[in-house]
Amino acid sequence: MNDSVRRRGRPARLSQDAILLVAQEIVESGGIDALTMRAVAERLSSSPMAIYRHVRDKDELLLLLLDRVAATLERPELPADPRQRLIVLWRFLHDELAAHPWVVGVLAGGDLAGRSILWLVEEILQAFLACGLTAEQAGAAYRTVWQYTVGVLTIRIAMARTTSDLDRPTFQTAMIAAADPGQTPAIAAFAGEWPHAFDNYDFGLNALLDGLIRRP
Amino acid sequence: MNDSVRRRGRPARLSQDAILLVAQEIVESGGIDALTMRAVAERLSSSPMAIYRHVRDKDELLLLLLDRVAATLERPELPADPRQRLIVLWRFLHDELAAHPWVVGVLAGGDLAGRSILWLVEEILQAFLACGLTAEQAGAAYRTVWQYTVGVLTIRIAMARTTSDLDRPTFQTAMIAAADPGQTPAIAAFAGEWPHAFDNYDFGLNALLDGLIRRP
DNA sequence: ACCTGAACACCGTTCAAGT
DNA sequence: ACCTGAACACCGTTCAAGT
Numbered sequence: 044m045n046d047s048v049r050r051r052g053r054p055a056r057l058s059q060d061a062i063l064l065v066a067q068e069i070v071e072s073g074g075i076d077a078l079t080m081r082a083v084a085e086r087l088s089s090s091p092m093a094i095y096r097h098v099r100d101k102d103e104l105l106l107l108l109l110d111r112v113a114a115t116l117e118r119p120e121l122p123a124d125p126r127q128r129l130i131v132l133w134r135f136l137h138d139e140l141a142a143h144p145w146v147v148g149v150l151a152g153g154d155l156a157g158r159s160i161l162w163l164v165e166e167i168l169q170a171f172l173a174c175g176l177t178a179e180q181a182g183a184a185y186r187t188v189w190q191y192t193v194g195v196l197t198i199r200i201a202m203a204r205t206t207s208d209l210d211r212p213t214f215q216t217a218m219i220a221a222a223d224p225g226q227t228p229a230i231a232a233f234a235g236e237w238p239h240a241f242d243n244y245d246f247g248l249n250a251l252l253d254g255l256i257r258r259p
Numbered sequence: 260m261n262d263s264v265r266r267r268g269r270p271a272r273l274s275q276d277a278i279l280l281v282a283q284e285i286v287e288s289g290g291i292d293a294l295t296m297r298a299v300a301e302r303l304s305s306s307p308m309a310i311y312r313h314v315r316d317k318d319e320l321l322l323l324l325l326d327r328v329a330a331t332l333e334r335p336e337l338p339a340d341p342r343q344r345l346i347v348l349w350r351f352l353h354d355e356l357a358a359h360p361w362v363v364g365v366l367a368g369g370d371l372a373g374r375s376i377l378w379l380v381e382e383i384l385q386a387f388l389a390c391g392l393t394a395e396q397a398g399a400a401y402r403t404v405w406q407y408t409v410g411v412l413t414i415r416i417a418m419a420r421t422t423s424d425l426d427r428p429t430f431q432t433a434m435i436a437a438a439d440p441g442q443t444p445a446i447a448a449f450a451g452e453w454p455h456a457f458d459n460y461d462f463g464l465n466a467l468l469d470g471l472i473r474r475p
Numbered sequence: 476a477c478c479t480g481a482a483c484a485c486c487g488t489t490c491a492a493g494t
Numbered sequence: 495a496c497c498t499g500a501a502c503a504c505c506g507t508t509c510a511a512g513t
Contacts, residue, residue, distance in 0.1 A: 079505065092508090100507080101506070
């Protein structure tokens with residue numbers, strides 16, 4: 044603001060904010076593989092090493108990026124019924140992660156956290172409590188649905204990658220389609236519908252909630 | 260066996276089998292990151308490019324490796340009760356994958372497949388059918404538990420990686436420990452026991468089965 | 476204080492040449 | 495037919511030097 048606090052030395056041309064901005068652009072348009080330190084530097088017309096003055100390493104860049112995305116999330120409208128609230132909250136989380144697939148890999152390394160997302164965790168725990176679970180049960184329930192959610196997204200993302208990269212007909216799908224009805228009748232039975240109906244987050248979510256919240 | 264079928268040209272010094280053998284050694288001892296084409300070549304005292312005569316690319320090497328592990332699995336003893344059978348089967352799959360963490364990443368790209376593991380899929384589907392599900396329901400149930408299993412393992416593997424690499428106290432765990440009881444009381448409530456009780460495959464598995472198999 | 480240039484120690488993979 | 499050597503097009507990151 045005023046130049047009494049101006050620092051000594053060469054003035055900064057780059058800033059952490061500018062770095063994160065282009066990093067986000069790169070990752071949203073080109074995916075996580077496109078995000079390299081060199082690519083970030085190039086978009087800023089600087090040398091790769093200039094980045095390291097503003098960010099410790101690539102891992103830190105990813106965590107900062109994560110919090111940036113989390114901060115832009117608008118909180119969804121929540122219904123009064125706690126079971127319905129859980130559906131809305133988890134579906135919200137699922138959809139946001141599906142929209143930013145690169146986040147999943149970064150996030151898997153720890154539990155869902157970052158201070159700009161704690162409200163979501165709190166809401167989920169509160170909803171579980173409102174369903175009649177104890178604090179301990181609510182924690183276990185949260186972790187379980189989180190694990191399921193990561194699984195759904197990890198598989199979907201990995202499949203999108205392998206099927207788009209090359210055009211092999213998924214190899215696995217082909218194998219199941221060729222299943223021998225004599226050896227593996229149950230597999231052969233629905234080999235036809237196997238490839239479809241993969242986007243079934245709701246199905247598993249409901250089953251999981253049924254099991255976690257033992258309704259009377 | 261006899262030299263009437265001997266081929267023309269320079270005799271092969273390498274073989275796909277030898278390549279897969281050292282590749283497996285490398286991956287089991289050093290993890291998936293240690294498995295590079297160059298490392299395989301070095302152990303065989305050959306040039307990196309010699310590998311490509313026996314394997315199309317690294318992806319194919321991984322898939323071949325996968326089938327090799329699958330082929331060595333011994334089938335577990337199965338109880339008569341279908342619900343118990345499901346527990347044993349999924350626990351078996353979970354434990355085998357946990358013992359070979361590198362497999363999880365390769366496997367996430369498609370559904371569980373590879374002809375040497377189809378028996379497991381078949382057994383699981385049969386057990387779901389024996390629990391009273393329709394063929395369609397059994398397929399959906401299989402996918403759901405598979406997604407959950409991938410999630411559990413993905414998170415555990417990623418956490419093991421980040422916590423061993425550096426020694427940051429998980430960053431996320433630290434944040435949860437510092438949760439403000441005023442803002443996020445539910446989180447603060449069990450912040451203490453958060454780090455423990457993470458190896459809870461059975462808990463989620465049972466909840467999921469409860470939800471999937473609507474018992475009378 | 477901030478940025479650059481050259482370099483290190485890696486990758487997977489292609490291509491032309493040797494045996 | 496099989497293998498080698500050199501090279502290409504990449505990575506993240508360190509280190510010493512410039513402004």
